[in-house]
Amino acid sequence: MSDNEQRIPARAANVSCNDCSLNPICLPVAVKSQQLDELDNIIKRSKPMKKGEHLFRASDPFRSIFAVRSGTIKTYSVTEDGEEQVTGFYLPGEILGVDGIGTNAHSNSAKSLETSAVCEIPFDKLEELSVAIPSLQHHFFKLMSQEIQADQQLIMLLSKKSAEERIASLLLSISTRHQKRGLSSTAFRLPMSRNDIGNFLGLAVETVSRVFTRLQKQGVIAVEGKEVEILDKQQLCHISNGMPADEAQTA
């Protein structure tokens, strides 16, 4: 059942940005349709990946950034003492790999969590192109900046939030990102393991599991393995940061 997904990347390999359904949320947003072909030409769409495969590894030379076309990629780095730290999950339409721009080497590894397809965008070509298309260069800064902001949100989460708040935040983040793609924001599949979730959020696996069941008992979500349904978004927002939209103590 997972193998016949092979079809998808095979077909998609010929798809241009013009035809790609992710067009409105991916790199092309920075490019006028007239120039889209130029961008299109430098993009390699040759990368269907199986679960567990690496897209790149920490310390690999930095050559390209990547856009997720389908599936999910997780990025992680490894501490001095060999422990893994998950630094992000990338869903279709999202760009990863910018961590390498500054040092010419990736500081994270990137691994496929399920059968995935990515577009590879060689950075040298992109740099050339962005001389001609200023909006593209600007978009880069934006991408890196987004990365910084995502990291800083994670910092906030790790240093200030309780286990429940962390899980709620993650669920809402994924929900929002699904919505951007026009998918259901209330029912979706978590592509990562409980372990990855715990690692990402700075919690023990057991804690993750317990929080899921607790939230389920409260009727906020319904969980069944990796499938999640958000039953009470209002409440989930409340849990995630302290206050719901309406009850907030507006100073």
Place this chain on the structure above:
Amino acid sequence: MSDNEQRIPARAANVSCNDCSLNPICLPVAVKSQQLDELDNIIKRSKPMKKGEHLFRASDPFRSIFAVRSGTIKTYSVTEDGEEQVTGFYLPGEILGVDGIGTNAHSNSAKSLETSAVCEIPFDKLEELSVAIPSLQHHFFKLMSQEIQADQQLIMLLSKKSAEERIASLLLSISTRHQKRGLSSTAFRLPMSRNDIGNFLGLAVETVSRVFTRLQKQGVIAVEGKEVEILDKQQLCHISNGMPADEAQTA
């Protein structure tokens, strides 16, 4: 005793990058001496700041990045529920403000922790200049990338390290940065309050205090208020990540 520092910014305001002692670790590293004047010309050195003053605030329009000339700046953001999260401490020679590049608005606030002086570098001018000086544009990517890596290290620290490990890491980080400037790497003054340290490291103030005294009792450091001396760097490294250089369990 703190007021006569006023002299320093006043004098320094006329100093060009050429004469600045921070030259080897600051922006000029990206620029050949020949082109340094051009960079020099767009830099404004007119910003002496008192303790507690803001350099910029979150949501301020992004116009410039800043290089710390003297003193210390802390950056922080504020959560939905109004809590402060310290995101970084910037010492002389370090660049801050890149958080605004992507969105054209700062996502953090920046506040002076003591009498400080900064160089302001208008970003639009810098962008123009970096067309002519490719190494400068590259340096920017590098700066943002460094920011990402710093954030990711903090993420690792927050999600994996114990209180002692966190404090040890911070001390070593500051030590290293001092060394880069040619100052003592073993004895220095912590410019930030215990509160800021705790906030940055995701610990309660009391915990910070306790860890300091504990490390002191162990003879690893000597603390007296904000003055710190590292007595056993080896041991401090050990504490910070698990293993000392020599005793490591090399798998």
Place this chain on the structure above:
DNA sequence: CGACTACTTGAAATATTTCAAAGTGAGTGG
């Protein structure tokens, strides 16, 4: 010098982790 803020220290409270074990599910090979 007094008031205030920052820092330290102790004891109790608590959230999360760790340890242990059982349940579930998916993929493999007979």
Place this chain on the structure above:
DNA sequence: CCACTCACTTTGAAATATTTCAAGTAGTCG
């Protein structure tokens, strides 16, 4: 197609690090 294994997930109980609460001390600024 079933049975088996391995990895993942869930759940409980005990252990633990850190927080919170409370109070005292020290340092700083007007």
